[in-house]
Amino acid sequence: MIKKMINYKILTFLFLTMTLGSCKGQNDKSKKMENKTTNPLLCDPATGICETPGEKKNNGHAKTNEKPVKVIYFTDPICSSCWGIEPQLRKLKLEYGNSVEIEYRMGGLLPDWSYNSGGISKPSDVAQHWDEVSGYYDMPIDGDVWLKDPLDSSYPPSIAFKAAQLQDKSKALDFMRELREMVFLKKKNIAKWEHIAVAAEKVGLDTNKLKADFEGKAKDLFQEDLKLARELGVRGFPTMFFTNGNGNRETVYGSKPYAFYETAILKINSDTKKSEYSKNWESLFAKYPSLTAKEFSELSGTPRVESERLLNDLAAKGTLEKFTTKNGSIWTLKS
Structure with missing residues:
Protein backbone atom coordinates (compact mmCIF):
# COMPACT_ATOMS: atom_id res chain seq x y z
CA MET A 1 0.00 0.00 0.00
CA ILE A 2 2.82 2.45 0.91
CA LYS A 3 4.63 1.69 -2.34
CA LYS A 4 1.46 2.35 -4.33
CA MET A 5 0.95 5.66 -2.54
CA ILE A 6 4.52 6.71 -3.34
CA ASN A 7 4.10 5.78 -6.99
CA TYR A 8 0.86 7.74 -7.12
CA LYS A 9 2.56 10.82 -5.69
CA ILE A 10 5.36 10.54 -8.21
CA LEU A 11 2.91 10.28 -11.10
CA THR A 12 0.94 13.22 -9.75
CA PHE A 13 4.09 15.35 -9.55
CA LEU A 14 5.05 14.47 -13.12
CA PHE A 15 1.52 15.17 -14.28
CA LEU A 16 1.49 18.64 -12.73
CA THR A 17 4.82 19.63 -14.26
CA MET A 18 3.59 19.15 -17.80
CA THR A 19 1.19 21.11 -19.98
CA LEU A 20 -1.14 20.43 -22.86
CA GLY A 21 0.54 18.16 -25.41
CA SER A 22 3.12 15.51 -24.55
CA CYS A 23 6.77 15.93 -25.44
CA LYS A 24 10.13 14.47 -24.64
CA GLY A 25 12.52 16.88 -22.98
CA GLN A 26 16.28 17.06 -23.33
CA ASN A 27 17.19 16.86 -19.65
CA ASP A 28 17.39 14.02 -17.14
CA LYS A 29 13.93 14.71 -15.79
CA SER A 30 12.40 14.40 -19.24
CA LYS A 31 14.24 11.15 -19.90
CA LYS A 32 12.76 9.67 -16.76
CA MET A 33 9.31 10.69 -17.96
CA GLU A 34 9.88 9.32 -21.45
CA ASN A 35 7.56 6.36 -21.01
CA LYS A 36 4.89 8.47 -19.36
CA THR A 37 4.62 11.29 -21.88
CA THR A 38 3.12 9.68 -24.93
CA ASN A 39 -0.22 11.35 -24.37
CA PRO A 40 -0.92 14.14 -26.88
CA LEU A 41 -2.53 16.25 -24.15
CA LEU A 42 0.63 16.54 -22.07
CA CYS A 43 3.23 19.20 -22.81
CA ASP A 44 6.71 19.87 -21.47
CA PRO A 45 7.25 23.60 -20.89
CA ALA A 46 11.02 23.07 -20.98
CA THR A 47 10.88 22.06 -24.65
CA GLY A 48 7.60 23.75 -25.54
CA ILE A 49 6.32 20.82 -27.59
CA CYS A 50 2.90 19.22 -27.85
CA GLU A 51 3.82 15.74 -29.03
CA THR A 52 1.82 13.16 -30.93
CA PRO A 53 2.27 9.55 -29.81
CA GLY A 54 3.96 6.90 -31.88
CA GLU A 55 5.63 9.15 -34.44
CA LYS A 56 9.24 8.57 -35.49
CA LYS A 57 11.69 10.71 -37.39
CA ASN A 58 12.48 9.70 -40.95
CA ASN A 59 14.21 11.11 -43.97
CA GLY A 60 11.26 12.90 -45.56
CA HIS A 61 12.00 16.19 -47.29
CA ALA A 62 9.88 19.32 -47.43
CA LYS A 63 9.14 20.59 -50.91
CA THR A 64 9.76 24.27 -51.62
CA ASN A 65 8.57 26.89 -54.07
CA GLU A 66 10.38 29.83 -55.66
CA ILE A 85 4.48 31.20 -29.81
CA GLU A 86 1.95 33.63 -31.28
CA PRO A 87 4.06 36.62 -30.12
CA GLN A 88 7.16 35.28 -31.90
CA LEU A 89 5.25 34.23 -35.01
CA ARG A 90 3.52 37.58 -35.36
CA LYS A 91 6.83 39.41 -35.06
CA LEU A 92 8.37 37.08 -37.63
CA LYS A 93 5.66 38.03 -40.12
CA LEU A 94 6.25 41.74 -39.54
CA GLU A 95 10.02 41.57 -39.92
CA TYR A 96 10.38 38.87 -42.58
CA GLY A 97 6.94 38.63 -44.18
CA ASN A 98 8.22 40.05 -47.48
CA SER A 99 10.72 37.22 -47.89
CA VAL A 100 9.17 34.31 -46.04
CA GLU A 101 6.09 32.30 -46.93
CA ILE A 102 4.45 30.36 -44.11
CA GLU A 103 2.44 27.32 -45.11
CA TYR A 104 0.07 26.13 -42.38
CA ARG A 105 -0.45 22.40 -41.96
CA MET A 106 -2.62 20.59 -39.44
CA GLY A 107 -1.13 17.87 -37.27
CA GLY A 108 -4.07 16.18 -35.53
CA LEU A 109 -3.17 16.58 -31.86
CA LEU A 110 -6.27 14.95 -30.37
CA PRO A 111 -8.02 12.30 -32.51
CA ASP A 112 -10.37 11.24 -29.68
CA TRP A 113 -10.39 10.05 -26.08
CA SER A 114 -10.08 6.33 -26.75
CA TYR A 115 -6.87 5.97 -24.78
CA ASN A 116 -5.44 6.32 -21.30
CA SER A 117 -1.85 7.46 -21.35
CA GLY A 118 0.52 9.62 -19.35
CA GLY A 119 -1.91 9.99 -16.45
CA ILE A 120 -4.71 11.43 -18.58
CA SER A 121 -7.82 9.47 -19.41
CA LYS A 122 -10.53 12.14 -19.51
CA PRO A 123 -10.89 15.81 -20.49
CA SER A 124 -11.07 17.11 -16.92
CA ASP A 125 -7.51 15.88 -16.38
CA VAL A 126 -6.30 18.55 -18.81
CA ALA A 127 -7.82 21.61 -17.11
CA GLN A 128 -5.07 22.22 -14.56
CA HIS A 129 -2.37 21.79 -17.18
CA TRP A 130 -3.78 24.57 -19.31
CA ASP A 131 -3.89 26.85 -16.28
CA GLU A 132 -0.23 26.09 -15.57
CA VAL A 133 1.03 26.50 -19.12
CA SER A 134 -0.69 29.87 -19.26
CA GLY A 135 1.75 31.18 -16.68
CA TYR A 136 4.73 29.52 -18.31
CA TYR A 137 4.13 31.11 -21.72
CA ASP A 138 2.66 34.33 -20.28
CA MET A 139 -0.33 33.92 -22.59
CA PRO A 140 -3.92 33.83 -21.27
CA ILE A 141 -5.35 30.30 -21.21
CA ASP A 142 -8.36 29.18 -19.17
CA GLY A 143 -8.47 25.43 -18.67
CA ASP A 144 -12.09 25.43 -17.54
CA VAL A 145 -13.29 24.52 -21.04
CA TRP A 146 -12.21 20.97 -20.17
CA LEU A 147 -14.55 21.04 -17.18
CA LYS A 148 -17.55 22.85 -18.66
CA ASP A 149 -17.71 21.84 -22.33
CA PRO A 150 -14.76 19.59 -23.25
CA LEU A 151 -13.69 18.83 -26.80
CA ASP A 152 -13.98 15.25 -28.02
CA SER A 153 -11.34 15.85 -30.69
CA SER A 154 -9.28 18.57 -32.33
CA TYR A 155 -10.08 17.15 -35.76
CA PRO A 156 -13.27 19.19 -36.44
CA PRO A 157 -11.62 22.64 -36.04
CA SER A 158 -8.60 21.37 -37.98
CA ILE A 159 -10.78 20.26 -40.89
CA ALA A 160 -12.67 23.55 -40.68
CA PHE A 161 -9.36 25.38 -41.07
CA LYS A 162 -8.59 23.38 -44.23
CA ALA A 163 -12.05 24.34 -45.50
CA ALA A 164 -11.31 27.99 -44.75
CA GLN A 165 -8.05 27.78 -46.70
CA GLU A 181 -9.22 32.86 -28.71
CA MET A 182 -12.55 31.06 -28.35
CA VAL A 183 -11.08 27.89 -26.86
CA PHE A 184 -8.18 29.31 -24.83
CA LEU A 185 -9.88 32.42 -23.44
CA LYS A 186 -13.63 32.11 -23.85
CA LYS A 187 -13.93 28.42 -22.93
CA LYS A 188 -15.81 27.51 -26.11
CA ASN A 189 -15.83 23.96 -27.45
CA ILE A 190 -14.51 24.65 -30.94
CA ALA A 191 -15.18 21.08 -32.01
CA LYS A 192 -18.85 22.08 -32.21
CA TRP A 193 -20.09 23.49 -35.49
CA GLU A 194 -22.06 26.25 -33.77
CA HIS A 195 -18.81 27.83 -32.55
CA ILE A 196 -16.94 27.12 -35.77
CA ALA A 197 -19.68 28.95 -37.68
CA VAL A 198 -19.53 31.97 -35.36
CA ALA A 199 -15.77 32.23 -35.85
CA ALA A 200 -16.13 31.90 -39.62
CA GLU A 201 -18.80 34.57 -39.85
CA LYS A 202 -16.78 36.96 -37.70
CA VAL A 203 -13.80 36.87 -40.07
CA GLY A 204 -15.93 37.13 -43.21
CA LEU A 205 -15.98 33.56 -44.49
CA ASP A 206 -18.96 32.11 -46.35
CA THR A 207 -20.35 29.73 -43.74
CA ASN A 208 -22.43 27.76 -46.24
CA LYS A 209 -19.42 27.07 -48.43
CA LEU A 210 -17.35 26.34 -45.34
CA LYS A 211 -19.88 23.75 -44.22
CA ALA A 212 -19.93 22.10 -47.64
CA ASP A 213 -16.15 21.95 -47.83
CA PHE A 214 -15.96 20.84 -44.19
CA GLU A 215 -18.09 17.83 -45.03
CA GLY A 216 -16.29 17.19 -48.31
CA LYS A 217 -12.88 17.99 -49.75
CA ALA A 218 -11.46 19.54 -46.56
CA LYS A 219 -11.41 16.09 -44.97
CA ASP A 220 -9.12 14.84 -47.72
CA LEU A 221 -6.87 17.89 -47.37
CA PHE A 222 -6.63 17.25 -43.63
CA GLN A 223 -5.60 13.66 -44.27
CA VAL A 234 6.74 15.39 -37.26
CA ARG A 235 6.14 14.13 -33.75
CA GLY A 236 4.86 17.24 -32.00
CA PHE A 237 3.74 20.82 -32.29
CA PRO A 238 4.74 23.44 -33.05
CA THR A 239 7.16 22.16 -35.68
CA MET A 240 8.52 24.52 -38.34
CA PHE A 241 10.57 23.48 -41.35
CA PHE A 242 12.51 26.39 -42.87
CA THR A 243 13.41 25.51 -46.46
CA ASN A 244 14.74 27.05 -49.66
CA GLY A 245 14.79 26.18 -53.35
CA ASN A 246 18.03 24.24 -52.99
CA GLY A 247 16.49 21.70 -50.66
CA ASN A 248 18.23 22.98 -47.54
CA ARG A 249 16.27 22.69 -44.34
CA GLU A 250 16.36 23.96 -40.78
CA THR A 251 13.89 22.73 -38.17
CA VAL A 252 12.66 24.56 -35.10
CA TYR A 253 10.86 22.15 -32.83
CA GLY A 254 8.73 23.40 -29.96
CA SER A 255 8.25 26.83 -28.44
CA LYS A 256 11.47 28.84 -28.69
CA PRO A 257 12.54 32.48 -28.24
CA TYR A 258 12.30 34.69 -31.30
CA ALA A 259 16.03 34.46 -32.06
CA PHE A 260 15.70 30.75 -32.91
CA TYR A 261 13.23 31.43 -35.72
CA GLU A 262 15.21 34.38 -37.04
CA THR A 263 18.43 32.35 -37.02
CA ALA A 264 16.74 29.55 -38.98
CA ILE A 265 15.73 32.03 -41.69
CA LEU A 266 19.23 33.44 -41.99
CA LYS A 267 20.79 29.98 -42.11
CA ILE A 268 18.55 29.09 -45.03
CA ASN A 269 19.11 32.39 -46.82
CA SER A 270 21.77 34.73 -45.43
CA ASP A 271 20.65 37.46 -47.84
CA THR A 272 17.20 37.72 -46.28
CA LYS A 273 16.63 41.29 -45.15
CA LYS A 274 14.69 42.33 -42.09
CA SER A 275 11.90 44.86 -42.66
CA GLU A 276 11.32 47.80 -40.37
CA TYR A 277 7.79 48.29 -39.07
CA SER A 278 5.98 50.86 -36.99
CA LYS A 279 5.86 49.83 -33.34
CA ASN A 280 3.28 52.28 -32.03
CA TRP A 281 0.06 50.85 -30.71
CA GLU A 282 -2.06 52.27 -33.55
CA SER A 283 -0.06 50.47 -36.22
CA LEU A 284 0.17 47.21 -34.32
CA PHE A 285 -3.57 47.02 -33.66
CA ALA A 286 -4.25 47.96 -37.28
CA LYS A 287 -2.28 44.87 -38.27
CA TYR A 288 -3.43 42.60 -35.44
CA PRO A 289 -6.83 43.66 -34.02
CA SER A 290 -6.34 41.61 -30.85
CA LEU A 291 -3.18 41.44 -28.77
CA THR A 292 -2.16 40.04 -25.41
CA ALA A 293 0.25 41.95 -23.19
CA LYS A 294 3.01 39.47 -24.10
CA GLU A 295 2.33 39.96 -27.81
CA PHE A 296 2.30 43.74 -27.52
CA SER A 297 5.54 43.64 -25.55
CA GLU A 298 7.21 41.41 -28.16
CA LEU A 299 6.03 43.47 -31.13
CA SER A 300 6.55 46.95 -29.68
CA GLY A 301 9.74 46.31 -27.75
CA THR A 302 8.04 47.64 -24.64
CA PRO A 303 8.92 46.02 -21.29
CA ARG A 304 6.27 43.49 -20.30
CA VAL A 305 4.95 45.36 -17.23
CA GLU A 306 4.85 48.64 -19.09
CA SER A 307 3.03 47.06 -22.03
CA GLU A 308 0.16 45.90 -19.84
CA ARG A 309 -0.07 49.32 -18.20
CA LEU A 310 -0.26 51.00 -21.60
CA LEU A 311 -2.96 48.61 -22.83
CA ASN A 312 -4.99 49.14 -19.67
CA ASP A 313 -4.76 52.91 -20.12
CA LEU A 314 -6.05 52.61 -23.68
CA ALA A 315 -8.90 50.40 -22.47
CA ALA A 316 -9.77 52.94 -19.77
CA LYS A 317 -9.98 55.63 -22.46
CA GLY A 318 -12.37 53.47 -24.48
CA THR A 319 -9.93 52.92 -27.36
CA LEU A 320 -9.47 49.22 -26.68
CA GLU A 321 -11.78 46.58 -25.27
CA LYS A 322 -10.30 44.35 -22.58
CA PHE A 323 -11.38 40.73 -22.12
CA THR A 324 -10.15 39.20 -18.88
CA THR A 325 -9.80 35.55 -17.91
CA LYS A 326 -8.61 34.10 -14.63
CA ASN A 327 -5.18 33.70 -16.26
CA GLY A 328 -4.69 36.94 -18.12
CA SER A 329 -6.28 39.32 -20.59
CA ILE A 330 -6.49 40.20 -24.25
CA TRP A 331 -7.15 43.64 -25.74
CA THR A 332 -9.13 44.25 -28.93
CA LEU A 333 -9.34 47.39 -31.04
CA LYS A 334 -12.81 48.87 -30.79
CA SER A 335 -14.52 49.34 -34.14
Whole structure:
Protein backbone atom coordinates (compact mmCIF):
# COMPACT_ATOMS: atom_id res chain seq x y z
CA MET A 1 0.00 0.00 0.00
CA ILE A 2 2.82 2.45 0.91
CA LYS A 3 4.63 1.69 -2.34
CA LYS A 4 1.46 2.35 -4.33
CA MET A 5 0.95 5.66 -2.54
CA ILE A 6 4.52 6.71 -3.34
CA ASN A 7 4.10 5.78 -6.99
CA TYR A 8 0.86 7.74 -7.12
CA LYS A 9 2.56 10.82 -5.69
CA ILE A 10 5.36 10.54 -8.21
CA LEU A 11 2.91 10.28 -11.10
CA THR A 12 0.94 13.22 -9.75
CA PHE A 13 4.09 15.35 -9.55
CA LEU A 14 5.05 14.47 -13.12
CA PHE A 15 1.52 15.17 -14.28
CA LEU A 16 1.49 18.64 -12.73
CA THR A 17 4.82 19.63 -14.26
CA MET A 18 3.59 19.15 -17.80
CA THR A 19 1.19 21.11 -19.98
CA LEU A 20 -1.14 20.43 -22.86
CA GLY A 21 0.54 18.16 -25.41
CA SER A 22 3.12 15.51 -24.55
CA CYS A 23 6.77 15.93 -25.44
CA LYS A 24 10.13 14.47 -24.64
CA GLY A 25 12.52 16.88 -22.98
CA GLN A 26 16.28 17.06 -23.33
CA ASN A 27 17.19 16.86 -19.65
CA ASP A 28 17.39 14.02 -17.14
CA LYS A 29 13.93 14.71 -15.79
CA SER A 30 12.40 14.40 -19.24
CA LYS A 31 14.24 11.15 -19.90
CA LYS A 32 12.76 9.67 -16.76
CA MET A 33 9.31 10.69 -17.96
CA GLU A 34 9.88 9.32 -21.45
CA ASN A 35 7.56 6.36 -21.01
CA LYS A 36 4.89 8.47 -19.36
CA THR A 37 4.62 11.29 -21.88
CA THR A 38 3.12 9.68 -24.93
CA ASN A 39 -0.22 11.35 -24.37
CA PRO A 40 -0.92 14.14 -26.88
CA LEU A 41 -2.53 16.25 -24.15
CA LEU A 42 0.63 16.54 -22.07
CA CYS A 43 3.23 19.20 -22.81
CA ASP A 44 6.71 19.87 -21.47
CA PRO A 45 7.25 23.60 -20.89
CA ALA A 46 11.02 23.07 -20.98
CA THR A 47 10.88 22.06 -24.65
CA GLY A 48 7.60 23.75 -25.54
CA ILE A 49 6.32 20.82 -27.59
CA CYS A 50 2.90 19.22 -27.85
CA GLU A 51 3.82 15.74 -29.03
CA THR A 52 1.82 13.16 -30.93
CA PRO A 53 2.27 9.55 -29.81
CA GLY A 54 3.96 6.90 -31.88
CA GLU A 55 5.63 9.15 -34.44
CA LYS A 56 9.24 8.57 -35.49
CA LYS A 57 11.69 10.71 -37.39
CA ASN A 58 12.48 9.70 -40.95
CA ASN A 59 14.21 11.11 -43.97
CA GLY A 60 11.26 12.90 -45.56
CA HIS A 61 12.00 16.19 -47.29
CA ALA A 62 9.88 19.32 -47.43
CA LYS A 63 9.14 20.59 -50.91
CA THR A 64 9.76 24.27 -51.62
CA ASN A 65 8.57 26.89 -54.07
CA GLU A 66 10.38 29.83 -55.66
CA LYS A 67 10.25 32.11 -52.61
CA PRO A 68 13.58 32.73 -50.85
CA VAL A 69 12.40 31.04 -47.65
CA LYS A 70 9.40 28.83 -47.04
CA VAL A 71 8.20 27.71 -43.62
CA ILE A 72 6.04 24.62 -43.33
CA TYR A 73 4.33 25.04 -39.99
CA PHE A 74 2.65 22.03 -38.38
CA THR A 75 0.19 23.09 -35.72
CA ASP A 76 -3.19 22.31 -34.15
CA PRO A 77 -6.05 24.59 -33.02
CA ILE A 78 -5.83 23.36 -29.41
CA CYS A 79 -2.04 23.19 -29.14
CA SER A 80 -1.15 25.36 -26.14
CA SER A 81 2.50 25.60 -27.16
CA CYS A 82 1.38 26.92 -30.55
CA TRP A 83 -0.69 29.57 -28.80
CA GLY A 84 2.40 30.29 -26.74
CA ILE A 85 4.48 31.20 -29.81
CA GLU A 86 1.95 33.63 -31.28
CA PRO A 87 4.06 36.62 -30.12
CA GLN A 88 7.16 35.28 -31.90
CA LEU A 89 5.25 34.23 -35.01
CA ARG A 90 3.52 37.58 -35.36
CA LYS A 91 6.83 39.41 -35.06
CA LEU A 92 8.37 37.08 -37.63
CA LYS A 93 5.66 38.03 -40.12
CA LEU A 94 6.25 41.74 -39.54
CA GLU A 95 10.02 41.57 -39.92
CA TYR A 96 10.38 38.87 -42.58
CA GLY A 97 6.94 38.63 -44.18
CA ASN A 98 8.22 40.05 -47.48
CA SER A 99 10.72 37.22 -47.89
CA VAL A 100 9.17 34.31 -46.04
CA GLU A 101 6.09 32.30 -46.93
CA ILE A 102 4.45 30.36 -44.11
CA GLU A 103 2.44 27.32 -45.11
CA TYR A 104 0.07 26.13 -42.38
CA ARG A 105 -0.45 22.40 -41.96
CA MET A 106 -2.62 20.59 -39.44
CA GLY A 107 -1.13 17.87 -37.27
CA GLY A 108 -4.07 16.18 -35.53
CA LEU A 109 -3.17 16.58 -31.86
CA LEU A 110 -6.27 14.95 -30.37
CA PRO A 111 -8.02 12.30 -32.51
CA ASP A 112 -10.37 11.24 -29.68
CA TRP A 113 -10.39 10.05 -26.08
CA SER A 114 -10.08 6.33 -26.75
CA TYR A 115 -6.87 5.97 -24.78
CA ASN A 116 -5.44 6.32 -21.30
CA SER A 117 -1.85 7.46 -21.35
CA GLY A 118 0.52 9.62 -19.35
CA GLY A 119 -1.91 9.99 -16.45
CA ILE A 120 -4.71 11.43 -18.58
CA SER A 121 -7.82 9.47 -19.41
CA LYS A 122 -10.53 12.14 -19.51
CA PRO A 123 -10.89 15.81 -20.49
CA SER A 124 -11.07 17.11 -16.92
CA ASP A 125 -7.51 15.88 -16.38
CA VAL A 126 -6.30 18.55 -18.81
CA ALA A 127 -7.82 21.61 -17.11
CA GLN A 128 -5.07 22.22 -14.56
CA HIS A 129 -2.37 21.79 -17.18
CA TRP A 130 -3.78 24.57 -19.31
CA ASP A 131 -3.89 26.85 -16.28
CA GLU A 132 -0.23 26.09 -15.57
CA VAL A 133 1.03 26.50 -19.12
CA SER A 134 -0.69 29.87 -19.26
CA GLY A 135 1.75 31.18 -16.68
CA TYR A 136 4.73 29.52 -18.31
CA TYR A 137 4.13 31.11 -21.72
CA ASP A 138 2.66 34.33 -20.28
CA MET A 139 -0.33 33.92 -22.59
CA PRO A 140 -3.92 33.83 -21.27
CA ILE A 141 -5.35 30.30 -21.21
CA ASP A 142 -8.36 29.18 -19.17
CA GLY A 143 -8.47 25.43 -18.67
CA ASP A 144 -12.09 25.43 -17.54
CA VAL A 145 -13.29 24.52 -21.04
CA TRP A 146 -12.21 20.97 -20.17
CA LEU A 147 -14.55 21.04 -17.18
CA LYS A 148 -17.55 22.85 -18.66
CA ASP A 149 -17.71 21.84 -22.33
CA PRO A 150 -14.76 19.59 -23.25
CA LEU A 151 -13.69 18.83 -26.80
CA ASP A 152 -13.98 15.25 -28.02
CA SER A 153 -11.34 15.85 -30.69
CA SER A 154 -9.28 18.57 -32.33
CA TYR A 155 -10.08 17.15 -35.76
CA PRO A 156 -13.27 19.19 -36.44
CA PRO A 157 -11.62 22.64 -36.04
CA SER A 158 -8.60 21.37 -37.98
CA ILE A 159 -10.78 20.26 -40.89
CA ALA A 160 -12.67 23.55 -40.68
CA PHE A 161 -9.36 25.38 -41.07
CA LYS A 162 -8.59 23.38 -44.23
CA ALA A 163 -12.05 24.34 -45.50
CA ALA A 164 -11.31 27.99 -44.75
CA GLN A 165 -8.05 27.78 -46.70
CA LEU A 166 -10.06 26.75 -49.77
CA GLN A 167 -11.92 30.08 -49.58
CA ASP A 168 -9.27 32.58 -48.57
CA LYS A 169 -5.86 31.84 -47.04
CA SER A 170 -5.65 35.20 -45.31
CA LYS A 171 -9.10 34.86 -43.77
CA ALA A 172 -8.22 31.29 -42.81
CA LEU A 173 -5.45 32.65 -40.56
CA ASP A 174 -7.89 35.10 -38.98
CA PHE A 175 -10.26 32.17 -38.54
CA MET A 176 -7.60 30.12 -36.76
CA ARG A 177 -6.83 33.03 -34.47
CA GLU A 178 -10.51 33.43 -33.65
CA LEU A 179 -10.87 29.70 -32.91
CA ARG A 180 -7.92 29.84 -30.55
CA GLU A 181 -9.22 32.86 -28.71
CA MET A 182 -12.55 31.06 -28.35
CA VAL A 183 -11.08 27.89 -26.86
CA PHE A 184 -8.18 29.31 -24.83
CA LEU A 185 -9.88 32.42 -23.44
CA LYS A 186 -13.63 32.11 -23.85
CA LYS A 187 -13.93 28.42 -22.93
CA LYS A 188 -15.81 27.51 -26.11
CA ASN A 189 -15.83 23.96 -27.45
CA ILE A 190 -14.51 24.65 -30.94
CA ALA A 191 -15.18 21.08 -32.01
CA LYS A 192 -18.85 22.08 -32.21
CA TRP A 193 -20.09 23.49 -35.49
CA GLU A 194 -22.06 26.25 -33.77
CA HIS A 195 -18.81 27.83 -32.55
CA ILE A 196 -16.94 27.12 -35.77
CA ALA A 197 -19.68 28.95 -37.68
CA VAL A 198 -19.53 31.97 -35.36
CA ALA A 199 -15.77 32.23 -35.85
CA ALA A 200 -16.13 31.90 -39.62
CA GLU A 201 -18.80 34.57 -39.85
CA LYS A 202 -16.78 36.96 -37.70
CA VAL A 203 -13.80 36.87 -40.07
CA GLY A 204 -15.93 37.13 -43.21
CA LEU A 205 -15.98 33.56 -44.49
CA ASP A 206 -18.96 32.11 -46.35
CA THR A 207 -20.35 29.73 -43.74
CA ASN A 208 -22.43 27.76 -46.24
CA LYS A 209 -19.42 27.07 -48.43
CA LEU A 210 -17.35 26.34 -45.34
CA LYS A 211 -19.88 23.75 -44.22
CA ALA A 212 -19.93 22.10 -47.64
CA ASP A 213 -16.15 21.95 -47.83
CA PHE A 214 -15.96 20.84 -44.19
CA GLU A 215 -18.09 17.83 -45.03
CA GLY A 216 -16.29 17.19 -48.31
CA LYS A 217 -12.88 17.99 -49.75
CA ALA A 218 -11.46 19.54 -46.56
CA LYS A 219 -11.41 16.09 -44.97
CA ASP A 220 -9.12 14.84 -47.72
CA LEU A 221 -6.87 17.89 -47.37
CA PHE A 222 -6.63 17.25 -43.63
CA GLN A 223 -5.60 13.66 -44.27
CA GLU A 224 -2.96 14.92 -46.70
CA ASP A 225 -1.55 17.11 -43.92
CA LEU A 226 -1.38 14.13 -41.57
CA LYS A 227 0.34 12.08 -44.27
CA LEU A 228 2.92 14.82 -44.88
CA ALA A 229 3.53 15.10 -41.15
CA ARG A 230 4.35 11.40 -41.03
CA GLU A 231 6.62 11.66 -44.06
CA LEU A 232 8.55 14.55 -42.51
CA GLY A 233 8.82 12.84 -39.14
CA VAL A 234 6.74 15.39 -37.26
CA ARG A 235 6.14 14.13 -33.75
CA GLY A 236 4.86 17.24 -32.00
CA PHE A 237 3.74 20.82 -32.29
CA PRO A 238 4.74 23.44 -33.05
CA THR A 239 7.16 22.16 -35.68
CA MET A 240 8.52 24.52 -38.34
CA PHE A 241 10.57 23.48 -41.35
CA PHE A 242 12.51 26.39 -42.87
CA THR A 243 13.41 25.51 -46.46
CA ASN A 244 14.74 27.05 -49.66
CA GLY A 245 14.79 26.18 -53.35
CA ASN A 246 18.03 24.24 -52.99
CA GLY A 247 16.49 21.70 -50.66
CA ASN A 248 18.23 22.98 -47.54
CA ARG A 249 16.27 22.69 -44.34
CA GLU A 250 16.36 23.96 -40.78
CA THR A 251 13.89 22.73 -38.17
CA VAL A 252 12.66 24.56 -35.10
CA TYR A 253 10.86 22.15 -32.83
CA GLY A 254 8.73 23.40 -29.96
CA SER A 255 8.25 26.83 -28.44
CA LYS A 256 11.47 28.84 -28.69
CA PRO A 257 12.54 32.48 -28.24
CA TYR A 258 12.30 34.69 -31.30
CA ALA A 259 16.03 34.46 -32.06
CA PHE A 260 15.70 30.75 -32.91
CA TYR A 261 13.23 31.43 -35.72
CA GLU A 262 15.21 34.38 -37.04
CA THR A 263 18.43 32.35 -37.02
CA ALA A 264 16.74 29.55 -38.98
CA ILE A 265 15.73 32.03 -41.69
CA LEU A 266 19.23 33.44 -41.99
CA LYS A 267 20.79 29.98 -42.11
CA ILE A 268 18.55 29.09 -45.03
CA ASN A 269 19.11 32.39 -46.82
CA SER A 270 21.77 34.73 -45.43
CA ASP A 271 20.65 37.46 -47.84
CA THR A 272 17.20 37.72 -46.28
CA LYS A 273 16.63 41.29 -45.15
CA LYS A 274 14.69 42.33 -42.09
CA SER A 275 11.90 44.86 -42.66
CA GLU A 276 11.32 47.80 -40.37
CA TYR A 277 7.79 48.29 -39.07
CA SER A 278 5.98 50.86 -36.99
CA LYS A 279 5.86 49.83 -33.34
CA ASN A 280 3.28 52.28 -32.03
CA TRP A 281 0.06 50.85 -30.71
CA GLU A 282 -2.06 52.27 -33.55
CA SER A 283 -0.06 50.47 -36.22
CA LEU A 284 0.17 47.21 -34.32
CA PHE A 285 -3.57 47.02 -33.66
CA ALA A 286 -4.25 47.96 -37.28
CA LYS A 287 -2.28 44.87 -38.27
CA TYR A 288 -3.43 42.60 -35.44
CA PRO A 289 -6.83 43.66 -34.02
CA SER A 290 -6.34 41.61 -30.85
CA LEU A 291 -3.18 41.44 -28.77
CA THR A 292 -2.16 40.04 -25.41
CA ALA A 293 0.25 41.95 -23.19
CA LYS A 294 3.01 39.47 -24.10
CA GLU A 295 2.33 39.96 -27.81
CA PHE A 296 2.30 43.74 -27.52
CA SER A 297 5.54 43.64 -25.55
CA GLU A 298 7.21 41.41 -28.16
CA LEU A 299 6.03 43.47 -31.13
CA SER A 300 6.55 46.95 -29.68
CA GLY A 301 9.74 46.31 -27.75
CA THR A 302 8.04 47.64 -24.64
CA PRO A 303 8.92 46.02 -21.29
CA ARG A 304 6.27 43.49 -20.30
CA VAL A 305 4.95 45.36 -17.23
CA GLU A 306 4.85 48.64 -19.09
CA SER A 307 3.03 47.06 -22.03
CA GLU A 308 0.16 45.90 -19.84
CA ARG A 309 -0.07 49.32 -18.20
CA LEU A 310 -0.26 51.00 -21.60
CA LEU A 311 -2.96 48.61 -22.83
CA ASN A 312 -4.99 49.14 -19.67
CA ASP A 313 -4.76 52.91 -20.12
CA LEU A 314 -6.05 52.61 -23.68
CA ALA A 315 -8.90 50.40 -22.47
CA ALA A 316 -9.77 52.94 -19.77
CA LYS A 317 -9.98 55.63 -22.46
CA GLY A 318 -12.37 53.47 -24.48
CA THR A 319 -9.93 52.92 -27.36
CA LEU A 320 -9.47 49.22 -26.68
CA GLU A 321 -11.78 46.58 -25.27
CA LYS A 322 -10.30 44.35 -22.58
CA PHE A 323 -11.38 40.73 -22.12
CA THR A 324 -10.15 39.20 -18.88
CA THR A 325 -9.80 35.55 -17.91
CA LYS A 326 -8.61 34.10 -14.63
CA ASN A 327 -5.18 33.70 -16.26
CA GLY A 328 -4.69 36.94 -18.12
CA SER A 329 -6.28 39.32 -20.59
CA ILE A 330 -6.49 40.20 -24.25
CA TRP A 331 -7.15 43.64 -25.74
CA THR A 332 -9.13 44.25 -28.93
CA LEU A 333 -9.34 47.39 -31.04
CA LYS A 334 -12.81 48.87 -30.79
CA SER A 335 -14.52 49.34 -34.14
